[in-house]
Amino acid sequence: MKVIVDVCIIPMGVGLSLSPYIAECERIFAAHGLKAQLHANGTNLEGEWDQVFGAIKVCHEKLHEMGAVRIGSTIKAFTRTDKSQSMEDKIDSVREKLQAAE
Numbered sequence: 437m438k439v440i441v442d443v444c445i446i447p448m449g450v451g452l453s454l455s456p457y458i459a460e461c462e463r464i465f466a467a468h469g470l471k472a473q474l475h476a477n478g479t480n481l482e483g484e485w486d487q488v489f490g491a492i493k494v495c496h497e498k499l500h501e502m503g504a505v506r507i508g509s510t511i512k513a514f515t516r517t518d519k520s521q522s523m524e525d526k527i528d529s530v531r532e533k534l535q536a537a538e
Contacts, residue, residue, distance in 0.1 A: 447504030
C-alpha cells in the first residue's frame, strides 16, 4: 500500500544541534529509495508502507548507534484507495486554488 508520511525524528540528550542526525536519516531515506522532502520541522516521505516504516526504524537504530539514548518521533501517515496521489499532486492542488483566487 502506498503511503505519504510526515515524520519528525528527535534525538534527545545529544546537544543543541540535531542536523548531523537528521542528515543521517535523510541518507537512510534515500538509500531506501523513498521520495523525501525535507522541511523545517521534519520530512515528508512517499513510498510503499513497509518501505517507509522500515526506513524510519533504521533511522531510530542508526541514531541510537550514534549515541542518542532517547528518540521521539511524530508520524502522520496518509493513505487513499480512490486514486494515486503524490506529494507534488497535493501541493499543486492547493497552488491551483490559490492562483484561481487571484
